[in-house]
Amino acid sequence: xxxxxTREKILKxxxxxxxxxxxxxxxxxxxxxxxxxxxxxxFRCFESKERLFEEVLNxxxxxxxxxxxxxxxxxxxxxxxMYYFAIRFYDGLKSRKDIIRxxxxxxxxxxxxxxxxxxxxxxxxxxxLANYFSEMQQAGILRxxxxxxxxRGLMGLVFSxxxxxxxxxxxxxxxxxxxxxxxxxxxxxxxxxxR
Amino acid sequence: xxxxxTREKILKxxxxxxxxxxxxxxxxxxxxxxxxxxxxxxFRCFESKERLFEEVLNxxxxxxxxxxxxxxxxxxxxxxxMYYFAIRFYDGLKSRKDIIRxxxxxxxxxxxxxxxxxxxxxxxxxxxLANYFSEMQQAGILRxxxxxxxxRGLMGLVFSxxxxxxxxxxxxxxxxxxxxxxxxxxxxxxxxxxR
DNA sequence: TGGCATAGTAAGTAAGCACTTACATTACTA
DNA sequence: TAGTAATGTAAGTGCTTACTTACTATGCCA
Numbered sequence: 001x002x003x004x005x006t007r008e009k010i011l012k013x014x015x016x017x018x019x020x021x022x023x024x025x026x027x028x029x030x031x032x033x034x035x036x037x038x039x040x041x042x043f044r045c046f047e048s049k050e051r052l053f054e055e056v057l058n059x060x061x062x063x064x065x066x067x068x069x070x071x072x073x074x075x076x077x078x079x080x081x082m083y084y085f086a087i088r089f090y091d092g093l094k095s096r097k098d099i100i101r102x103x104x105x106x107x108x109x110x111x112x113x114x115x116x117x118x119x120x121x122x123x124x125x126x127x128x129l130a131n132y133f134s135e136m137q138q139a140g141i142l143r144x145x146x147x148x149x150x151x152r153g154l155m156g157l158v159f160s161x162x163x164x165x166x167x168x169x170x171x172x173x174x175x176x177x178x179x180x181x182x183x184x185x186x187x188x189x190x191x192x193x194x195r
Numbered sequence: 196x197x198x199x200x201t202r203e204k205i206l207k208x209x210x211x212x213x214x215x216x217x218x219x220x221x222x223x224x225x226x227x228x229x230x231x232x233x234x235x236x237x238f239r240c241f242e243s244k245e246r247l248f249e250e251v252l253n254x255x256x257x258x259x260x261x262x263x264x265x266x267x268x269x270x271x272x273x274x275x276x277m278y279y280f281a282i283r284f285y286d287g288l289k290s291r292k293d294i295i296r297x298x299x300x301x302x303x304x305x306x307x308x309x310x311x312x313x314x315x316x317x318x319x320x321x322x323x324l325a326n327y328f329s330e331m332q333q334a335g336i337l338r339x340x341x342x343x344x345x346x347r348g349l350m351g352l353v354f355s356x357x358x359x360x361x362x363x364x365x366x367x368x369x370x371x372x373x374x375x376x377x378x379x380x381x382x383x384x385x386x387x388x389x390r
Numbered sequence: 391t392g393g394c395a396t397a398g399t400a401a402g403t404a405a406g407c408a409c410t411t412a413c414a415t416t417a418c419t420a
Numbered sequence: 421t422a423g424t425a426a427t428g429t430a431a432g433t434g435c436t437t438a439c440t441t442a443c444t445a446t447g448c449c450a
Contacts, residue, residue: 027408
């Protein structure tokens with residue numbers, strides 16, 4: 001049985017290279033070299049390239065952190081809560097850049113494995129966020145609108161900023177501070193949802 | 196010199212297969228078979244797989260249609276204009292699903308060619324839309340906010356709906372009519388930007 | 391009808407891929 | 421110190437890939 005340390009090194013290199021070159025584009029030879037192990041060691045740790053890929057996906061999930069964030073915002077005033085959520089969500093995306101990129105580029109080719117992971121990531125957040133909006137509507141703070149759609153919208157706003165700023169390495173808007181962009185958009189969202 | 200018809204058949208099949216399987220995943224053999232030509236014919240039409248890929252990208256652009264849409268909305272009342280833009284934009288994304296998917300999945304691997312295409316697609320729309328918001332602010336209809344950020348936000352909203360609904364084949368929200376989702380979100384956006 | 395451009399068929403090349411086998415090396419532990 | 425588990429080295433297997441070469445078939449126009 002291979003060492004846990006060896007497995008970790010390989011998983012880490014796999015994350016980076018799958019992210020940069022895609023599943024097909026990243027070769028086992030390259031992953032092994034990057035992890036400073038022999039290629040044969042890779043195949044002693046993981047029975048195939050496909051299994052290795054699956055383990056990478058399971059290893060670096062995103063959901064738990066977001067659940068915590070939504071619990072935290074319940075004690076805050078609405079506008080502050082929205083800023084806080086958006087920024088924490090954005091930071092979460094940033095620190096998970098590699099896995100997000102993998103999901104985004106491979107979701108069509110490995111529908112079962114990746115799509116499930118993707119959906120589990122988003123669905124649980126949308127439902128929790130939608131419940132939050134519902135409570136705020138009941139409390140008379142927010143006007144009535146479709147809460148699930150709004151949850152998706154808010155996440156879509158943040159994600160679109162992340163998508164442009166972090167994944168696409170745009171030159172043009174680099175001078176804008178990302179936080180300012182998010183604040184602008186959250187401000188529109190807040191004004192659009194308040195009673 | 197090969198026939199234009201032959202080239203078109205190959206380009207069309209390439210679009211589909213690059214979209215479904217990615218640049219590396221789609222083989223020249225498969226593309227040729229799909230286009231009902233011999234593989235050698237493909238190489239007589241396009242000097243390499245990479246050149247073929249570039250020609251696919253140039254062939255199916257998106258910008259001109261959107262420029263037209265933004266011209267159209269200038270005569271409409273604000274709220275109606277936003278609905279109209281969002282829905283036309285959404286339809287445009289839908290009918291260009293294949294090329295959007297290619298851009299999204301290959302943008303990291305072919306930074307120069309694809310990223311430029313992607314940026315030219317988005318930048319020109321953002322600037323035109325931002326100008327529209329500026330004019331509406333001057334006219335006293337909209338409150339003051341960063342118009343470029345808002346333009347990105349609106350496009351981000353529509354794109355996130357497209358992303359979930361069309362690209363990811365989600366099962367859960369399939370019963371929601373996409374138009375309703377867009378209307379919900381545009382409504383929030385409109386209320387958030389009106390004076 | 392003859393010639394030329396456009397296509398197809400068939401076979402092959404060189405390289406790269408995931409993955410395997412056989413054996414040598416290291417390091418820890420009993 | 422002897423044995424065992426984890427790793428490395430080296431070579432190779434069989435398959436697929438992009439791309440090529442040589443030749444043949446087809447259709448169109450002078």
